[in-house]
Amino acid sequence: MSSLLEKINSPDDLKQISKKDLQKLAEEIREVIIKTVSKTGGHLASNLGVVELSIAIHYVFNAPVDKIIWDVGHQIYTHKLLTGRRERFHTLRQYQGLSGFPQKDESIYDAFNTGHSGTSISAALALAKARDVRGENNSVIAVIGDGSMTAGLSFEGLNHAGALNSDMIVILNDNEMSISPNVGALSVHLNRILTGQLFNKMRSEIEMILKAIPRIGNPMVRFAERVEEAIKGIFVPGRLFEDLGFQYVGPIDGHNIPHLLETLNSVKKLKGSILVHVVTTKGKGYTPAEREADSFHGTPPFDIETGNFIKKNAPPSYTTIFSNTIVELARKDKKIIGITAAMADGTGLDKFATEFPQRFYDVGIAEQHAVTFAAGLAKEGFRPVVAIYSTFLQRAYDQVLHDVCIMNLPVTFAIDRAGMVGEDGPTHQGLFDISFLRSLPNMVLMAPKDENEMRHMLKTAFDYPGPAAVRYPRGSGMGVLIDNELMALKIGHAEVLRAGEDVAILAIGNSVFPALESAIQLELEGIDATVVNARFVKPLDAGLIEKLAKKIGVIVTVEENVLQGGFGSAVLEYLNDNGLTDVKVRRIGIPDEFVTHGSPKILRNKYGLDVEGISRAVREVVGSRTLRKGRTLRKVSVSSRVSSQIPHDHFPNIR
Numbered sequence: 001m002s003s004l005l006e007k008i009n010s011p012d013d014l015k016q017i018s019k020k021d022l023q024k025l026a027e028e029i030r031e032v033i034i035k036t037v038s039k040t041g042g043h044l045a046s047n048l049g050v051v052e053l054s055i056a057i058h059y060v061f062n063a064p065v066d067k068i069i070w071d072v073g074h075q076i077y078t079h080k081l082l083t084g085r086r087e088r089f090h091t092l093r094q095y096q097g098l099s100g101f102p103q104k105d106e107s108i109y110d111a112f113n114t115g116h117s118g119t120s121i122s123a124a125l126a127l128a129k130a131r132d133v134r135g136e137n138n139s140v141i142a143v144i145g146d147g148s149m150t151a152g153l154s155f156e157g158l159n160h161a162g163a164l165n166s167d168m169i170v171i172l173n174d175n176e177m178s179i180s181p182n183v184g185a186l187s188v189h190l191n192r193i194l195t196g197q198l199f200n201k202m203r204s205e206i207e208m209i210l211k212a213i214p215r216i217g218n219p220m221v222r223f224a225e226r227v228e229e230a231i232k233g234i235f236v237p238g239r240l241f242e243d244l245g246f247q248y249v250g251p252i253d254g255h256n257i258p259h260l261l262e263t264l265n266s267v268k269k270l271k272g273s274i275l276v277h278v279v280t281t282k283g284k285g286y287t288p289a290e291r292e293a294d295s296f297h298g299t300p301p302f303d304i305e306t307g308n309f310i311k312k313n314a315p316p317s318y319t320t321i322f323s324n325t326i327v328e329l330a331r332k333d334k335k336i337i338g339i340t341a342a343m344a345d346g347t348g349l350d351k352f353a354t355e356f357p358q359r360f361y362d363v364g365i366a367e368q369h370a371v372t373f374a375a376g377l378a379k380e381g382f383r384p385v386v387a388i389y390s391t392f393l394q395r396a397y398d399q400v401l402h403d404v405c406i407m408n409l410p411v412t413f414a415i416d417r418a419g420m421v422g423e424d425g426p427t428h429q430g431l432f433d434i435s436f437l438r439s440l441p442n443m444v445l446m447a448p449k450d451e452n453e454m455r456h457m458l459k460t461a462f463d464y465p466g467p468a469a470v471r472y473p474r475g476s477g478m479g480v481l482i483d484n485e486l487m488a489l490k491i492g493h494a495e496v497l498r499a500g501e502d503v504a505i506l507a508i509g510n511s512v513f514p515a516l517e518s519a520i521q522l523e524l525e526g527i528d529a530t531v532v533n534a535r536f537v538k539p540l541d542a543g544l545i546e547k548l549a550k551k552i553g554v555i556v557t558v559e560e561n562v563l564q565g566g567f568g569s570a571v572l573e574y575l576n577d578n579g580l581t582d583v584k585v586r587r588i589g590i591p592d593e594f595v596t597h598g599s600p601k602i603l604r605n606k607y608g609l610d611v612e613g614i615s616r617a618v619r620e621v622v623g624s625r626t627l628r629k630g631r632t633l634r635k636v637s638v639s640s641r642v643s644s645q646i647p648h649d650h651f652p653n654i655r
């Protein structure tokens, strides 16, 4: 069977395909996306929903001269297939393969890098303004989902764009879903547009007013009824956007290609800021994804026939353990309130939501609001927990500082996906939170070595009368035994796991077990290492660090975070500020660069964060230094090294 897709290497090739064949092309694209994502994992449901829309956009507009900005960018698989990346599509999200998001360095068709929600309108407005200054006349199109439209940043962009009335098009892809069903007043508004309620409500109100006017009232009602059809669908539905300065067009069926082509062709000729409201079905064309669009938002590899996810046999994830622990804590403490920014499933707060619906808030994609909302609740005596991914907490930095830390309010931050996140790439790696939280007065910051310790840290955070954050990694725990009783840890106290005389390895979070394993390996080579589970980045266990500095004099720090301002920096600062300057220190972490997409295993290896990397760094720093008790380094063959018994790389969930 000859394939239409095979003929397409650029949008120009797409334009050679007749309109009547475009639906067939859409089906071919769906098949490729389903097949590929079933192997690589990725954002399936969002992509299946925009196949026709992406084809129509590329058919009508002229990329790369016309600029298309995809909000979040998780829905651009069709765009990638149509813009010269078809042959590399099987490498999606893999190390050195295609990114799962738009990347300007990957293709000239990717007009702006995205990954976090709500950036597209601001970026599109900027590209439109730059175009105007240059005196050019290309189109600029932002494609944004109804979930991402709830982000505060989207409103900031709309507000500015509407006021400037620049020539730009915002395509609102409304599937009534964020990851889970969309929440909030905007989503209610969009839903009313779709069901015609807004129009009906307004009509009956107008009717009542008109009928109340003596004599002329009734004839006016009859006249109004005649123009009803004309009114319907023109002003009323998009009133909100009209008031913000946009011309509203829609709602239109986002799976009807002829309709899409006709609408986009008309819109292309319009001047000013236009909002096209397109209605799509998330997961369209693949029954399991349509039925469970939230589970198929971001999927691990799956079996196409059954739609079942292919799960590795792995211990429960940190997220699952968090999910259970927060419920356990909340059963005992009625003041605990759970808050998520559109990530109830991803963070594991869904279980809390089911058991305590009155104490649970999904605020939509609104991380800033989530944090200030938590601050307000804490101020009123409650114990809110903000369950959030490390990368998305970045958006609420000022709120953590300004609304939580200055007032020293007891908000708990449960920071999931901290460290190497992997396949989603630089926009999603959780590699900055240690640095940005460490710098805030009043903040207590911890990271557990395993899931059992995470439970105790959560208890510690809730017992602490100020802001406290627990950061933990993506993926499965270490498979350790879980204590029944929750126990608060001593704030600022580290745990010495192994005593050795040649080097002190101070590790934090999920770097602790690899450090321990490295120490076992190094012992065979004649290097005797102390291994410390730091537990707290802030406050540091200053007493222990000082003791080790004086006694051993060689320190290696390990963290899954950027080196700038990270845990290792904290140790160095302490040593320097306390006159311990003759200590030899080596820091392992992420250097001054963004970490690309790829499996966490590959990435940890690249940055020396695995057992081998830690051993290598220790060997280098210990070097030819005279070992205590006159011992010398032994060369050990690979086979005699202790192999890893510790599951460190099971990552069933992606978001």
Ligand SMILES: Cc1ncc(C[n+]2csc(CCOP(=O)(O)OP(=O)(O)O)c2C)c(N)n1
Binding pocket: 046, 049, 072, 074, 075, 115, 116, 117, 144, 145, 146, 147, 148, 149, 173, 175, 177, 178, 179, 282, 297, 341, 342, 343, 365, 367, 392, 395, 655
């Ligand atoms: C600031 C931010 N918070 C959270 C996320 C996680 N996230 C990725 S996609 C998504 C839902 C987006 O919904 P929508 O824009 O409607 O797109 P859809 O997937 O439904 O097509 C969320 C919450 C994100 N990317 N950015």
